[in-house]
Amino acid sequence: MTSLEDLGIDFEELDIEGIKKKFPFLDTRKYFPVKLPDDPGFAEPTGDVVDGAIFIPESGHISDPQLSTHNLQRAAEARGGEFIFNAEVVEIRKKDGKVAGVTLKDGTRIDAPIVVNVAGPHSYIINRMAGVEEGMNIKTRALRQEVCHVPPPDGIDYQKEGVMISDGDIGCYSRPETGNHILVGSEDPACDEREWVDPDNYDKNFSKQWTAQVLREAQRIKGLRVPNQMQGVVDLYDVSDDWIPIYDQSDLPGFYMAVGTSGNQYKNAPVVGAMMAELIDKVEAGCDHDRDPVQFYMKYTGRTFNMGFYSRLRKINPDSSFSVVG
Numbered sequence: 001m002t003s004l005e006d007l008g009i010d011f012e013e014l015d016i017e018g019i020k021k022k023f024p025f026l027d028t029r030k031y032f033p034v035k036l037p038d039d040p041g042f043a044e045p046t047g048d049v050v051d052g053a054i055f056i057p058e059s060g061h062i063s064d065p066q067l068s069t070h071n072l073q074r075a076a077e078a079r080g081g082e083f084i085f086n087a088e089v090v091e092i093r094k095k096d097g098k099v100a101g102v103t104l105k106d107g108t109r110i111d112a113p114i115v116v117n118v119a120g121p122h123s124y125i126i127n128r129m130a131g132v133e134e135g136m137n138i139k140t141r142a143l144r145q146e147v148c149h150v151p152p153p154d155g156i157d158y159q160k161e162g163v164m165i166s167d168g169d170i171g172c173y174s175r176p177e178t179g180n181h182i183l184v185g186s187e188d189p190a191c192d193e194r195e196w197v198d199p200d201n202y203d204k205n206f207s208k209q210w211t212a213q214v215l216r217e218a219q220r221i222k223g224l225r226v227p228n229q230m231q232g233v234v235d236l237y238d239v240s241d242d243w244i245p246i247y248d249q250s251d252l253p254g255f256y257m258a259v260g261t262s263g264n265q266y267k268n269a270p271v272v273g274a275m276m277a278e279l280i281d282k283v284e285a286g287c288d289h290d291r292d293p294v295q296f297y298m299k300y301t302g303r304t305f306n307m308g309f310y311s312r313l314r315k316i317n318p319d320s321s322f323s324v325v326g
């Protein structure tokens with residue numbers, strides 16, 4: 001709450017009656033600690049009521065990430081950017097101790113004095129190609145995730161009545177999804193297995209984790225049913241050792257990275273782009289970012305941010321949630 005106050009974000013503190021009034025379809029009992037369906041005591045309340053809730057009226061979500069990404073593409077093109085699709089980088093070329101460009105799978109060579117690794121769950125592969133992974137204290141890996149799409153209980157228009165809910169008590173986040181669905185993801189509690197995978201070879205089918213998440217959500221949303229047919233998404237997070245991104249330079253001059261987005265940085269992409277551009281401009285102009293980190297001014301909040309927070313050389317941040325919550 002202190003952070004919300006400091007940033008001037010409106011919020012309402014809800015007690016149990018407040019939660020029931022605003023969201024009558026929610027079960028307000030406590031279920032913590034988070035369990036799997038096979039664990040003893042699963043779905044049995046551990047307390048009469050949760051501790052309370054914070055409601056942030058101006059929060060929201062993007063229901064069409066492909067369209068919003070397309071909009072960014074068009075904005076970049078309007079400023080002279082160019083995109084090549086379905087092209088795989090297979091080599092990061094170097095010359096005189098600096099990055100020199102990339103080579104694509106079809107042999108095309110693109111020369112460039114600056115290369116930025118934004119390969120998502122493949123980020124560690126690109127860092128290895130560039131030979132910079134050894135010099136990083138914080139590294140990245142691909143983590144398999146299942147996200148469930150289920151219909152709401154009868155009689156509820158979830159796109160009107162539902163909101164994005166972060167619910168540590170049941171270890172799930174949820175939000176309305178198009179087609180009057182509820183989307184349910186894991187908040188990575190200790191009971192959920194971490195499946196580190198090869199990003200080019202992993203199981204894209206749903207598993208019992210899907211059912212576990214929906215059953216956990218059914219503790220909170222009264223009357224939620226578990227459909228026979230599993231729907232949703234199986235995909236990968238690019239997770240750093242402390243679940244905080246790496247927005248940084250590297251030990252190879254001219255080679256930068258915006259990686260380790262750990263399932264929660266989609267919405268930050270525009271500001272990350274501005275921050276990376278400033279980092280690159282300053283480092284190329286001679287700034288020693290590892291010793292004297294770039295301070296980034298955030299024009300909408302009027303605050304200055306120490307980019308050293310995202311350094312590849314940092315120690316593991318013990319204050320991280322070590323989950324998608326960041």
Ligand SMILES: Cc1cc2nc3c(=O)[nH]c(=O)nc-3n(C[C@H](O)[C@H](O)[C@H](O)COP(=O)(O)OP(=O)(O)OC[C@H]3O[C@@H](n4cnc5c(N)ncnc54)[C@H](O)[C@@H]3O)c2cc1C
Pocket residue numbers: 087088089090118119120121122126145147233234235236237258261262263264265266267268
């Ligand atoms: C299931 C799931 C749910 C999520 N939910 C949320 C959410 O609710 N809110 C939120 O803010 N964030 C969320 N995220 C995280 C968000 O999707 C990422 O932070 C974001 O997509 C990172 O963007 P990016 O451009 O850095 O990487 P990506 O979107 O991963 O894109 C990387 C691109 O690089 C390409 N690539 C990889 N290797 C190569 C190569 N060798 N040559 C050429 N191209 C290559 C890939 O094909 C891909 O197109 C979620 C992620 C997942 C998986």
